[in-house]
Amino acid sequence: MLFSSNEDQNFALSRFESMLKTNNVFFFDSAEFEDIIHHYLDSGKVGLAKKAIKIGLEQHPSSVNLKLMDIELLVFENKLEEAEKILDQLYILETTNPEVYIQKANIFSKRDEHYKAIELLKMALDFSDDTADVNSLIGMEYLFIDDFKEAKKYFMKCVEVDLDDYSSLYNIIYCFEFLEDIDGAIHYLNSYIDKNPYSEVAWHQLGKQYYTKKLFIEALAAFDFAIIADDRFIGAYLEKGKVLEKLGEYEEAIHNYQITLELDDPTSFAYLRIGKCYDKLGKKDLAVKFYYKTVHEDPLLDKGWTAITDYYIKQENFQKALYYINKAINIDTENVAYWKRSAEIHRALQLYEEADIAYQKTVELGNYELSTWIAWADILKLLGEYSNSVHVLLQALEFYPDHAKIEYRLAGIYFTQGEQNKGTFHLKNALRNDFKQHLQFQQLFPNVFMRVSVKNIISEFKKSST
Known part of the structure; x- marks a missing residue:
């Protein structure tokens, strides 16, 4: 009876694990080792993958694929110099192997030498049959250096090869958004939908772009198409609910949100x-x-x-x-x-x-809104802590220079404390910045407002400004 490929892999795995337990030496061809290593890596069993690589290279010391797997693991573990030594040896023998260039690029990328990584990946393109994968790696390198225009271009090449490459599609939209080119994103998504009209992801992304532009009717239509393409697409129902809220259709919005509760x-x-x-x-x-x-x-x-x-x-x-x-x-x-x-x-x-x-x-946590400073100063005034209230208001002035609400309060407290010169200075500043608010000053500091000296300052200012 012939084994299926899955049965072959399971058989090879059980033999390999039996070998590890018994210390018996079994022979595997290099392809079997590759399958075993991939299995362990996919399962997150890095230690066993390393053992399989070591034994595999002992049995097949000239296997390029096993060496490349060894390099990939070394790069993953940040053992870059060790990986580079093996790569340099491989490069002499494998000058047209795209994986060699890709792994060298990974090392440069790990060292934040992204331009060198891009150069090597572009060389890999000349030898690779899987250009989409390499273009995606180039796109990611451009993202690392914040070159969103170039990144977008390479991710677009990936989508040209495979319309279902949603990872690249998301990256394209991310680039458009970072470039604040919402119109460009809308144009691209509409072109994409012309080629792939049943893509729920594209309709969903298109709806989000319309939502950003406050084109709510268009956004609603896009999310409806996303739901037609996949009636279990939770994200589309949630976004549709948000649009319906903006349109004041609250009952319908609730209905869409409730659908998501039923789906998951x-x-x-x-x-x-x-x-x-x-x-x-x-x-x-x-x-x-x-x-x-x-x-x-x-x-x-x-x-x-x-x-x-x-x-x-x-x-x-x-x-x-x-x-x-x-x-x-x-x-x-x-x-x-x-x-x-x-x-x-x-x-x-x-x-x-x-x-x-x-x-x-x-304030300690970073809220420096004017309303926070004002409210805090007013509380301190109510507590009779005038010096602390002044301290808070002077801090507020650093964020909101010459702001009338702050100046009137400083004037009122200084007058209350008997500091006439400072009170006069801040009152004049306040009147100059917003004369109308002197009525609020009257409410906040009625006793101060009734003083003849204060009334004279206000009336003189009023005369000079008319």
């Missing part, structure tokens, strides 16, 4: 979007139900926790909002969005000392 394991993204849709429809109880599902599915998703927190903030149920934002902070203490909401909730609950701590943490 539920995702936190789908739960969150369903919750947002119900929120827009005014169905608050259903909205919060799906927000809870979101954080249950993925406790690390910050958008889930902020959605629940914002839900209770809108209802002015600040105690519940505080409960959930504290849960979120316990999970991720370095999330700036959590700390900013914590500060806002504490401020609403008039827990000013806690709000101060939360605003400080918000």
Whole structure:
């Protein structure tokens, strides 16, 4: 009875493993060793693959393919000098073997010498029957040096050879996006679809480009075609749901998100979007139900926790909002969005000392928005910590020079502390930058505003500017 190729491979594998266990020496032809090595590498058993290479080269010391496998493994393990020595010997004998050039290129690539790698890969093209594979490697090298135009060109060559090479197609679109050439991506994808009209991947990518350009009707049509090509394509349903949200079709968007829950394991993204849709429809109880599902599915998703927190903030149920934002902070203490909401909730609950701590943490984590600085300074003023409030406002001025909201507050605090010169300086700056906001200054510092000296500064400024 003749063995099938799969049976032959299994037989060779069992003989090889028997040899390792018993220390008996069995002979294998070089092709069998290659199959054995590929099997171990595909299974992630690198140690056994190395043993097979070693024994294989002992039995077939002149096998070029086994030497190339040995080199490939050495490169993978970053043993570049050892790999290079074997390659240099091979190059003398195998000057037309494309794999020699490819492996030499891999070594240069590992050393970040990408231009040299590209040069060798282009030489490999002259000898290779599999030009698509080599072109893909060239494309990747160009990506490493951020030459997206050249990378795109070589990935396009791969797709010309094989329309189903979706890895290269994704890389082409990535290059278009990085070059901010959305129109170019749309044109390319439409040309591709003319040749391969049932490609769900191409339709999906085309829909995403239309979405970026806010061409929602065109995006919707593209995602519909992706679903026609593959009615189990989860990504297309999710993207279609996002488009329907933009069009205000919330019920239909929910329907598409729910399809994804039926096709595969539920995702936190789908739960969150369903919750947002119900929120827009005014169905608050259903909205919060799906927000809870979101954080249950993925406790690390910050958008889930902020959605629940914002839900209770809108209802002015600040105690519940505080409960959930504290849960979120316990999970991720370095999330700036959590700390900013914590500060806002504490401020609403008039827990000013806690709000101060939360605003400080918000700034430490890199949130330098004007609203954060202003709110923090106002909290410190309420606590009577005028010096700290000034310190915060002066920091804010570094990010927002001469901003009226900051200048009015500095003026008010300096006047309160009896520092007339500094107060006058900042008040004049504030009036010059936005005179109308002096009414807000009156609300923030009514006692200061009633002073004759302050009223005179404001009236003099008004006269001089009319």
